[in-house]
Amino acid sequence: DFCGTDENNLAKNLTLTLFETLKKSSTDKTQMLFQEWKELFRLAHDDKSKQRAIEERKSALEAVVSQKFKNKDDEYLSLYALQSTYAIIVKIIAFKVISKIRYKQSTLIDFNKVANYDYDELRYQMSDLEEGAIFRQVGIGNLLEGDFFSWYSTSQQWDVLIGNHVKKIFATLTPYEDKALFDSADNAYDLFKDLYMNIIPDKVRHSLGEFYTPPWLADNLIDNSLKSISTKNWKGLDPCSGSGTFLTVLIRKVLKETLDKPKSERLAAILNRVKGIDLNPLAVLSARINYFINISPLIESGDEFEIPVYLGDSSYVPSTIEVDSVICLEYKIQTIKGEIEIQLPKSIVNDIDAFSKTMTSIEDDIHNLDEESITSKLIELTPTKDRKKQVIKNIQFLSSQFIDLEKNDWNGIWARIVTNFLTTANLGKFDLIAGNPPWIDWKNLPAGYRERIVELCIDRNLFSGDGITGGINLNVCALISNVCAQNWLAKDGVLAFLMPQSLIFQQSYEGFRNFELDNNEHLYLQEIFDWTKSGHPFKPVQHKFLSYFYSSKKANYKTGVLATHFIKDNREDISKYQNTVEYHKVSHLFKVKKGVIGQASKHNTIFSYADTKKELNSFKKIA
Numbered sequence: 001d002f003c004g005t006d007e008n009n010l011a012k013n014l015t016l017t018l019f020e021t022l023k024k025s026s027t028d029k030t031q032m033l034f035q036e037w038k039e040l041f042r043l044a045h046d047d048k049s050k051q052r053a054i055e056e057r058k059s060a061l062e063a064v065v066s067q068k069f070k071n072k073d074d075e076y077l078s079l080y081a082l083q084s085t086y087a088i089i090v091k092i093i094a095f096k097v098i099s100k101i102r103y104k105q106s107t108l109i110d111f112n113k114v115a116n117y118d119y120d121e122l123r124y125q126m127s128d129l130e131e132g133a134i135f136r137q138v139g140i141g142n143l144l145e146g147d148f149f150s151w152y153s154t155s156q157q158w159d160v161l162i163g164n165h166v167k168k169i170f171a172t173l174t175p176y177e178d179k180a181l182f183d184s185a186d187n188a189y190d191l192f193k194d195l196y197m198n199i200i201p202d203k204v205r206h207s208l209g210e211f212y213t214p215p216w217l218a219d220n221l222i223d224n225s226l227k228s229i230s231t232k233n234w235k236g237l238d239p240c241s242g243s244g245t246f247l248t249v250l251i252r253k254v255l256k257e258t259l260d261k262p263k264s265e266r267l268a269a270i271l272n273r274v275k276g277i278d279l280n281p282l283a284v285l286s287a288r289i290n291y292f293i294n295i296s297p298l299i300e301s302g303d304e305f306e307i308p309v310y311l312g313d314s315s316y317v318p319s320t321i322e323v324d325s326v327i328c329l330e331y332k333i334q335t336i337k338g339e340i341e342i343q344l345p346k347s348i349v350n351d352i353d354a355f356s357k358t359m360t361s362i363e364d365d366i367h368n369l370d371e372e373s374i375t376s377k378l379i380e381l382t383p384t385k386d387r388k389k390q391v392i393k394n395i396q397f398l399s400s401q402f403i404d405l406e407k408n409d410w411n412g413i414w415a416r417i418v419t420n421f422l423t424t425a426n427l428g429k430f431d432l433i434a435g436n437p438p439w440i441d442w443k444n445l446p447a448g449y450r451e452r453i454v455e456l457c458i459d460r461n462l463f464s465g466d467g468i469t470g471g472i473n474l475n476v477c478a479l480i481s482n483v484c485a486q487n488w489l490a491k492d493g494v495l496a497f498l499m500p501q502s503l504i505f506q507q508s509y510e511g512f513r514n515f516e517l518d519n520n521e522h523l524y525l526q527e528i529f530d531w532t533k534s535g536h537p538f539k540p541v542q543h544k545f546l547s548y549f550y551s552s553k554k555a556n557y558k559t560g561v562l563a564t565h566f567i568k569d570n571r572e573d574i575s576k577y578q579n580t581v582e583y584h585k586v587s588h589l590f591k592v593k594k595g596v597i598g599q600a601s602k603h604n605t606i607f608s609y610a611d612t613k614k615e616l617n618s619f620k621k622i623a
Contacts, residue, residue, distance in 0.1 A: 010172060011085050011199045012064060014165040018081035018152060019065045021162065023074075028409045030151040035336045036413070037148040037281065038076050057207035064201065079204070083282050086199045087149035090192055091129055092169055094289045098296065115170035119163040126153040126166060139304035141356055143288055145416050148281050192286060193243065211538045212578065213242070213436050213498070218249045220529070220583040221547050225432050225496040226253065228526070228551065233273065234431035239314035239484045241276030244287035246435045247309070250274045251294045267298040275308040277424050284311045306356055311417060312424035314437070315453055315480045317487050320346060324388035329425050333417060337410050340401055342418060343394040345386040348378065349426040355381065359419040366402045366411055374399040429490040436498040437477040439543065453479060461511045475500060478512040485550070486517050494551050495523065501532055501544040504597065504607040513605040515550065524555035527562045528597060534590060535568035539575050560598030560616045563609060566590040
């Protein structure tokens with residue numbers, strides 16, 4: 001219904017209208033949101049990938065808006081319009097899904113009624129939805145929170161053309177109101193995934209490094225990680241959560257473990273034990289909605305909570321410094337208008353829900369240019385023992401920065417972004433960190449981002465130091481692995497990531513393979529699962545990748561660690577199983593072969609494959 005022929009293609013028609021609006025009549029606030037989205041989006045994706053991928057992406061986006069681009073900004077505007085379209089549709093559907101699953105009725109939103117609103121009523125409805133006010137009224141604090149894609153719903157930007165397309169979305173959904181489509185979490189999850197893959201062209205998704213991780217592969221990674229974790233009420237984090245595939249698997253594991261508990265305890269267990277982070281605002285939106293859908297059967301009337309999925313950068317986490325003997329979080333957020341410099345006491349984020357609610361209320365104070373009220377609320381949130389002179393000055397300085405941005409029409413999102421980024425620094429420790437971090441080579445990262453993280457890479461001894469053999473090249477997943485382990489991994493925890501095979505034998509990763517942490521601590525590779533002959537689970541991408549399992553338990557690389565090879569063993573197309581949730585339902589596709597990997601040379605950290613430890617030992621003579 002949303003992606004039909006050109007004439008009746010709701011998604012394409014809305015995207016075209018949004019694109020033309022952005023080009024010809026965007027307001028100052030819309031321009032601000034676009035520019036900041038563009039800045040942030042560049043950090044989340046490889047914008048200097050292979051030329052062919054760039055050209056294919058450009059052609060796909062030109063087809064979406066039915067015109068040739070005159071400059072590179074047109075491409076970004078079309079992508080922003082396209083992502084805004086997906087966000088609008090998925091938010092509307094999510095509201096209905098949440099109404100049906102959570103409340104077992106449809107009175108929260110009547111699609112047929114909304115489809116007949118006048119344009120002002122419709123704008124108020126969409127504005128309330130975008131700001132998250134509707135969800136906060138029923139106890140869900142951050143499901144939607146006025147993100148980068150809410151620009152179309154402001155009174156200055158809204159017009160009849162946009163209103164017409166939004167009406168058509170409600171009208172299109174009206175016949176489905178009482179269908180099974182809205183009655184189960186699994187149906188809803190598949191719906192959102194299919195919508196995304198149909199609205200965003202595959203050439204666009206693939207050129208941006210977005211590849212759908214099959215749930216069975218996430219299940220395999222998490223299942224095998226949990227075998228090494230003895231903690232009964234383990235906690236899990238996906239620091240690059242995407243749309244929420246690994247989060248969904250983690251939630252299902254907790255649900256299975258808590259079957260004998262009352263709903264309230266099961267809900268509290270999930271919210272406490274399963275958390276996610278992502279740098280892409282659209283991914284955070286999708287992950288939060290999917291998270292909510294998975295926990296919705298547990299929610300009782302009167303429950304209040306926030307979805308523990310946060311906008312943040314897992315390669316650049318707020319650092320801790322001491323100010324007047326008070327431990328503080330320090331962070332700088334780049335904006336087009338300059339940096340937002342933050343130094344707040346770490347204790348201010350101890351109660352994440354209270355911090356989030358305070359920052360939400362501060363948005364009104366920013367809009368009213370009430371610097372004193374902002375400062376007062378942040379001080380009130382600070383424990384008395386931490387209210388030192390310089391700490392107060394730093395709070396006042398942040399308040400003044402918010403007001404300055406508002407005066408320059410460059411605000412509306414920063415309080416929430418600060419909330420998200422600071423929260424990631426105080427999530428605590430996790431027994432399992434699992435996921436599929438982005439695989440982007442150093443040379444393909446935006447220059448500004450490289451400059452920001454280069455010192456961190458040097459501090460962590462991640463570069464090989466050998467420029468001749470590629471020592472200054474690095475995949476960002478290596479940095480993310482190190483930063484995640486340092487910030488969030490519990491002492492006896494497991495870090496399990498899907499990452500390129502090249503990390504184990506390329507010279508560029510000489511430093512990474514030592515996996516040095518602070519205080520002379522290290523992580524050690526315990527085992528790898530080799531998927532290089534598994535039939536390409538990420539089709540059409542054919543990158544060779546492994547499952548890497550790390551922990552602090554010392555491993556002897558000279559004698560070798562276990563390597564399990566998954567070799568596709570029949571003619572079935574593996575892509576048929578892309579929606580299969582559990583690994584055991586696809587295990588028949590693979591022959592499993594055991595071997596080892598280890599370091600045969602005294603002169604480097606490169607790993608070699610061997611069938612047995614004896615064979616690995618024989619390689620040492622050659623090395």
